[in-house]
Amino acid sequence: MQEHVEFHDVSLKIGRDTILEDINLTLEGGKTYGLLGRNGAGKTSLLSLLAAFRPASTGAIRLNGEKIFENPSAMQQICFSYDKDYSEETEKVKSLLKNLEFYRSHFDHEYADRLVERFNLPLNKAVSKLSTGMQSAFNVTIGLASRCPVTIFDESYLGMDAPTRDIFYQEILREQSEHPRIFILSTHLVSEMDHLFDDVIMIQNGRAVLHDDYETLMTKAFYVTGDGDAVERFSKPYRVLDRQQLGGTTSALIYTDAVDTPQKEAHEQGLDVHHVTLQDLFIHLTKEVTQDANS
Numbered sequence: 001m002q003e004h005v006e007f008h009d010v011s012l013k014i015g016r017d018t019i020l021e022d023i024n025l026t027l028e029g030g031k032t033y034g035l036l037g038r039n040g041a042g043k044t045s046l047l048s049l050l051a052a053f054r055p056a057s058t059g060a061i062r063l064n065g066e067k068i069f070e071n072p073s074a075m076q077q078i079c080f081s082y083d084k085d086y087s088e089e090t091e092k093v094k095s096l097l098k099n100l101e102f103y104r105s106h107f108d109h110e111y112a113d114r115l116v117e118r119f120n121l122p123l124n125k126a127v128s129k130l131s132t133g134m135q136s137a138f139n140v141t142i143g144l145a146s147r148c149p150v151t152i153f154d155e156s157y158l159g160m161d162a163p164t165r166d167i168f169y170q171e172i173l174r175e176q177s178e179h180p181r182i183f184i185l186s187t188h189l190v191s192e193m194d195h196l197f198d199d200v201i202m203i204q205n206g207r208a209v210l211h212d213d214y215e216t217l218m219t220k221a222f223y224v225t226g227d228g229d230a231v232e233r234f235s236k237p238y239r240v241l242d243r244q245q246l247g248g249t250t251s252a253l254i255y256t257d258a259v260d261t262p263q264k265e266a267h268e269q270g271l272d273v274h275h276v277t278l279q280d281l282f283i284h285l286t287k288e289v290t291q292d293a294n295s
């Protein structure tokens with residue numbers, strides 16, 4: 001069966017603060033989701049609800065139609081890899097990995113061994129004695145080898161050097177093709193990880209302000225550059241996320257939900273059209289929403 005997760009009208013309130021509001025999302029098996037949001041947007045809060053660490057204040061989260069919270073069989077299907085504090089952990093890498101087979105029904109020991117080798121993890125060292133980057137690699141090893149149908153990595157790259165992150169990215173791609181599941185990658189390294197995403201979800205001020213498939217999303221935004229008046233005329237009907245002027249030349253970042261994106265039309269009007277990166281789009285979309293929220 002193809003896994004699916006549904007957030008239905010989910011909110012989270014802590015004390016008087018509304019942390020998450022009106023979250024409605026559907027996630028499907030075989031897809032890798034990039035979860036993006038500024039600091040404090042609510043990414044970890046959202047993921048901790050999905051991992052059933054806490055109940056939602058309203059609404060429901062379901063895995064394959066079953067509520068997740070306090071449901072042991074649903075919780076068994078979800079792995080949450082985050083920047084865990086191992087300072088009190090006296091167990092060695094080897095024994096902690098061995099113990100996992102009792103908790104994680106899908107855990108693949110051979111795969112864990114391969115990852116230990118790839119990440120160069122010292123099996124006989126206490127986990128608390130691993131460097132920051134090695135602890136991240138250890139977390140990632142558990143997340144990948146547990147082969148949970150829903151696997152969440154919340155900023156799991158912390159402290160990892162570039163070659164180690166590259167191994168992690170290769171493994172995500174290989175696992176998704178050989179053992180398809182729902183991967184959720186919460187990250188600030190947008191430009192480095194965007195090639196992994198099938199879908200992009202953006203959280204802003206506790207709301208899911210965008211959920212789109214990566215390819216579609218990247219056709220919705222583009223830069224037009226040219227004579228200032230011509231750019232103004234062209235961009236009038238569209239949402240302009242950013243505008244830069246240099247002498248008589250203007251460059252505008254257009255974002256549109258139009259099914260037929262108007263890039264051809266821009267060309268016909270003598271304007272240059274350039275692609276936007278996901279990182280740029282993220283910066284300008286979240287900047288715009290923040291300004292709106294404050295206005």
Ligand SMILES: Nc1ncnc2c1ncn2[C@@H]1O[C@H](COP(=O)(O)OP(=O)(O)OP(=O)(O)O)[C@@H](O)[C@H]1O
Pocket residue numbers: 014017019037038039040041042043044045046
């Ligand atoms: N236990 C808590 N009590 C009160 N407020 C909290 C608690 N945990 C989180 N928050 C608040 O909820 C909001 C969202 O925090 P969250 O950690 O989910 O954001 P995030 O998007 O993961 O941020 P970052 O990218 O900085 O890790 C923040 O305003 C934070 O201060």
